Amino acid sequence: MNNTQRTESDGMQRSPDHLPHLVLLSEVDLPDVLALERSCFEKIWSLEQLRSSFCRGSLILLGAKNPERLLGYVAFQIVESDMELLNVAVLPAWRSQGLGRDLVRAALKFGLEQGVKACFLEAAADNIPALSLYRGLGFTTTGIRRNYFQEQGRNLDAVMMSKELRIAPEHHAPYLESEEK
Numbered sequence: 417m418n419n420t421q422r423t424e425s426d427g428m429q430r431s432p433d434h435l436p437h438l439v440l441l442s443e444v445d446l447p448d449v450l451a452l453e454r455s456c457f458e459k460i461w462s463l464e465q466l467r468s469s470f471c472r473g474s475l476i477l478l479g480a481k482n483p484e485r486l487l488g489y490v491a492f493q494i495v496e497s498d499m500e501l502l503n504v505a506v507l508p509a510w511r512s513q514g515l516g517r518d519l520v521r522a523a524l525k526f527g528l529e530q531g532v533k534a535c536f537l538e539a540a541a542d543n544i545p546a547l548s549l550y551r552g553l554g555f556t557t558t559g560i561r562r563n564y565f566q567e568q569g570r571n572l573d574a575v576m577m578s579k580e581l582r583i584a585p586e587h588h589a590p591y592l593e594s595e596e597k
């Protein structure tokens with residue numbers, strides 16, 4: 417992550433205490449996750465939907481905090497050796513500093529540690545930042561779902577992507593193999 421001093425309107429000082437740190441989120445964080453979603457997406461889950469998925473244990477959330485404020489999060493599910501990346505979002509003022517990449521990397525590393533062999537996701541075909549982020553992390557396109565998303569009265573295709581997860585031979589503990597292809 418790029419740790420340069422920030423002067424954005426949130427007025428955060430960049431002391432070591434204020435550098436974003438990645439943590440597993442819990443039920444008390446769900447209202448903050450929704451607030452973050454609201455600043456990034458047109459359609460969002462309700463708190464009840466989010467809480468019900470989370471409490472069933474089917475949803476894992478990792479967040480970037482600074483130190484208490486949620487700056488970004490990644491949501492995923494693990495079923496046996498497959499993992500589905502459901503969402504990643506970073507507050508607008510904190511984008512383009514490597515936070516999105518750190519979050520997805522952390523999710524993939526979490527998956528590897530749980531024995532995941534492959535990660536799948538879908539992203540809107542016009543979402544250049546997200547598609548570039550995933551490609552940079554070694555995801556490849558496996559197909560297109562036509563008219564999969566509806567946004568502002570428009571139908572958007574979804575790009576389906578996947579990445580095999582492997583442990584890099586030079587590391588003893590689970591660690592992501594080289595990302596760029």
Ligand SMILES: CC(C)(COP(=O)(O)OP(=O)(O)OC[C@H]1O[C@@H](n2cnc3c(N)ncnc32)[C@H](O)[C@@H]1OP(=O)(O)O)[C@@H](O)C(=O)NCCC(=O)NCCS
Nearest residue numbers: 456504505506511512513514515516517539545546548549
């Ligand atoms: C997609 C998103 C999470 C990226 O987060 P971020 O913290 O800004 O991304 P990073 O700074 O970690 O950038 C990682 C890579 O993503 C790509 N990227 C990020 N912003 C980009 C932009 N505006 N244009 C093109 N590529 C971009 C680049 O490949 C970048 O690598 P580089 O810096 O080496 O060029 C963020 O833009 C976001 O929250 N968007 C709204 C929510 C969303 O659409 N989520 C995706 C759902 S599928």
